[in-house]
Amino acid sequence: MKSGTHHTTAVRKRMSEARKRALADPAVRKRMSEASKRALADPAVRKRMSEASKRAWADPAVRKRRSEASKRAWADPAVRKRRSEASKRALADPAVRKRMSEASKRAWADPAVRKRRSEASKRALADPAVRKRRSEAHQVPAVRRKHAIGRAKAWARAKGEPEEVGEARGALSQLRKAIRDAQK
Numbered sequence: 001m002k003s004g005t006h007h008t009t010a011v012r013k014r015m016s017e018a019r020k021r022a023l024a025d026p027a028v029r030k031r032m033s034e035a036s037k038r039a040l041a042d043p044a045v046r047k048r049m050s051e052a053s054k055r056a057w058a059d060p061a062v063r064k065r066r067s068e069a070s071k072r073a074w075a076d077p078a079v080r081k082r083r084s085e086a087s088k089r090a091l092a093d094p095a096v097r098k099r100m101s102e103a104s105k106r107a108w109a110d111p112a113v114r115k116r117r118s119e120a121s122k123r124a125l126a127d128p129a130v131r132k133r134r135s136e137a138h139q140v141p142a143v144r145r146k147h148a149i150g151r152a153k154a155w156a157r158a159k160g161e162p163e164e165v166g167e168a169r170g171a172l173s174q175l176r177k178a179i180r181d182a183q184k
Contacts, residue, residue, distance in 0.1 A: 145174045 007015070022028045039045045056062045073079045090096050107113045124130045137143050149170030156166025 145171070148174045 023032075040049075057066075125134075138147070149167050152170030152173065153163045153166035156163055156169065
């Protein structure tokens with residue numbers, strides 16, 4: 001199929017049904033998975049896919065369609081549950097967590113990424129509704145503890161100390177706060 005070809009709704013529906021039937025066969029799924037992995041191992045293929053994705057996201061109509069589709073999907077409790085379970089399964093794997101951690105550290109080390117994220121955060125915080133939601137979230141003890149530990153670990157990394165020292169320091173800080181609150 002030529003890129004940019006548009007199909008009628010009926011044709012798209014028939015194509016979708018045919019694909020679902022094919023993917024119901026484990027052998028077909030395995031062959032497609034292997035072919036996809038081989039293709040994605042090629043830097044030229046990855047570059048073409050990246051460029052095509054960037055062109056698509058630059059189109060306001062495409063952005064709007066994808067945004068609406070995402071909102072519809074997340075509004076469905078069954079979809080939310082499936083995605084949540086898949087995320088929990090992935091994050092239970094130490095190798096996945098390590099890859100994500102390393103990717104995040106590489107991204108945050110890039111000044112351009114830091115600047116872009118900082119600006120996005122400032123734009124978001126300009127909205128009173130966003131500030132209110134964040135403020136309410138920070139009243140939840142588990143969230144407060146997680147953030148305190150995260151800050152302490154970052155401080156430890158910046159000082160060249162092991163993260164475990166920072167984690168312990170953050171937990172201790174939260175314990176002291178809980179004691180102070182209980183004494184009031």
